Amino acid sequence: LSAGSESLSPTDSVDPQAMAAVTPIKPFSPEETRWILEHLQHPTVFLNMTQGWPVLHWTAQHLSGCLQDRLIRFRLGRKEATNAPLFETQCSYIEATVTQFLRWTQHQTDVGSFSEYPCSEYWAYADYKYITTLFHDQPSMFEDVKWSEFGFEGRNGKESTLWIGSEGANTPCHLDTYGCNLVLQVQGRKRWHLFPPEDTAKLYPTRIPYEESSVFSQVHVLHPDLRKFPQFQGARAHTVTLEPGQVLYVPRHWWHYVESIDPITVSVNSWIELEVDDAARVSEAVTRTVVCAMKSAPSDDNADTWLNPTEVTKKLSHEENMQYLNLAVSAQRKRGLFHRKPSPDPRATQPAKRDSCGRLKLRGDGVKVPASVRLPFGQHLIPVKCQEDEPEKTVPEDSSCDAAVSPGEDGSAGAKGKHTCGADLTQFSSCDLATERGNNQGSGPSLITTNDLLDCLVHPDIISRVTELLLERSLWK
Numbered sequence: 001l002s003a004g005s006e007s008l009s010p011t012d013s014v015d016p017q018a019m020a021a022v023t024p025i026k027p028f029s030p031e032e033t034r035w036i037l038e039h040l041q042h043p044t045v046f047l048n049m050t051q052g053w054p055v056l057h058w059t060a061q062h063l064s065g066c067l068q069d070r071l072i073r074f075r076l077g078r079k080e081a082t083n084a085p086l087f088e089t090q091c092s093y094i095e096a097t098v099t100q101f102l103r104w105t106q107h108q109t110d111v112g113s114f115s116e117y118p119c120s121e122y123w124a125y126a127d128y129k130y131i132t133t134l135f136h137d138q139p140s141m142f143e144d145v146k147w148s149e150f151g152f153e154g155r156n157g158k159e160s161t162l163w164i165g166s167e168g169a170n171t172p173c174h175l176d177t178y179g180c181n182l183v184l185q186v187q188g189r190k191r192w193h194l195f196p197p198e199d200t201a202k203l204y205p206t207r208i209p210y211e212e213s214s215v216f217s218q219v220h221v222l223h224p225d226l227r228k229f230p231q232f233q234g235a236r237a238h239t240v241t242l243e244p245g246q247v248l249y250v251p252r253h254w255w256h257y258v259e260s261i262d263p264i265t266v267s268v269n270s271w272i273e274l275e276v277d278d279a280a281r282v283s284e285a286v287t288r289t290v291v292c293a294m295k296s297a298p299s300d301d302n303a304d305t306w307l308n309p310t311e312v313t314k315k316l317s318h319e320e321n322m323q324y325l326n327l328a329v330s331a332q333r334k335r336g337l338f339h340r341k342p343s344p345d346p347r348a349t350q351p352a353k354r355d356s357c358g359r360l361k362l363r364g365d366g367v368k369v370p371a372s373v374r375l376p377f378g379q380h381l382i383p384v385k386c387q388e389d390e391p392e393k394t395v396p397e398d399s400s401c402d403a404a405v406s407p408g409e410d411g412s413a414g415a416k417g418k419h420t421c422g423a424d425l426t427q428f429s430s431c432d433l434a435t436e437r438g439n440n441q442g443s444g445p446s447l448i449t450t451n452d453l454l455d456c457l458v459h460p461d462i463i464s465r466v467t468e469l470l471l472e473r474s475l476w477k
Helices: 016-022 030-039 060-067 098-105 112-116 139-144 197-203 230-234 277-295 309-314 318-335 430-439 450-457 460-476
Strands: 044-046 072-078 092-096 122-130 161-166 170-176 180-187 190-195 205-211 214-217 238-242 247-250 255-260 264-272 381-383
Touching (some): 060 098, 060 161, 060 264, 092 098, 092 112, 098 122, 098 161, 122 170, 170 197, 190 197, 190 247, 197 230, 205 277, 205 450, 277 318, 277 460, 318 460
Antiparallel strands (some): 044 247, 161 264, 170 214, 180 247, 190 238, 190 255
16 A cells, blocks of 8 residues: 555455455465475475565566676586586686676677677576675665575575576586575576486486585486496486476485576575584585595696685695594584484484574485375475486497496406406506506506596495494594
8 A cells, every 4th residue: 555545444345366466375384385395305396485575576687786786706618519517617707797697698799708708609607696695785685585484484585595597507417415405496497407316326426526515427417428327327317497486395415407498597596404414514524535635635637627616715724624524523423413223213203403593404314204194286386207208318339348347146346347366556566557557548448547536435325434434433432
């Protein structure tokens, strides 16, 4: 009502549609949504939950007015077909305004640093932009994002991240070691390709490039090299196109590759804390310590760019990494959260944990939801299903490889893979190594590199076991 309008008495009639426009009715209350999130185990899209959120007006055009001449960092990649993932270490980076970005997408002039990268050949992505930093001088904008309506009291844009991209912009396939993810699409559409945690081996995980809390896949999931990564043909893709106003829930440890499919896309996401993140921080500290120690050592094969651009300013010494590891182990021990054999149903015995700000954490302990629990799937809650009806991926007929090893009957490597020499490692001389390097200049199996060794040492399964052993050891002392 305008300032000069008369107030309504209880007997006055009110247009229900007019009232709904002011206060949209949501399909689920905050408490119901929180309950749903507690029980979801697969990616799911929430519809009609963000009506009335001011953040839906955050188009790139609107944001250009809010940010004006402020320079932000854009990541650029070539629009070219390749069967290898384009990691962030291989991209170009520039500083530009959102206004320049918009002009660039329209093939206009006066686009600043974008002028060196033709829009027809490149895509651009302003990713991982923390809203609390972007709008530190406009804190009222934090309230435009209302995650509190998903059951997280007090959570808004301050705990969120902004993403602005052009068509083709993408995030390499990876899983997040911390938390689960809520993603709101604001402008344009993005296509999500998700894979369950059980498919980790088929995604060929790697920690190079290293980024805290990100485990990358060595596979380009849209154009896989099945000769090099044959197990990927058994991976179960769950694909969904997220449209404006929709919110995608990404459960803990689900792999995801995300691509912008419209000329301009804007999205906002928030990582939700989980109880199991406390142990995950120990695992991440172990991983960082091992990766930094091995990749910082002088070596001919350590000339690659192994640290993700997001980590360059946080590069730590071995002593500092060990301090972080000890702090993580100590914090875990003090909380008393480590149990070698947890009770059959921790949900029934453990109180809900709170984060450092006092907010309730979601549990992420992997406890199976009882069959009696019925989630309200329907027009407002859509599960992202596996793409079983897509043509099966097959290895090309000419993909045979002389270096392939078939498993033996006992599960060990076959005849080509067994080590039958029995020689002590110290019996190999520097001449032997030189000869081996020479033999591998041409055809034949390649030498094991530092990155190959790291892929095994910091494999998620190995790190999980090392974390368990470290926490056990900490109880002895």
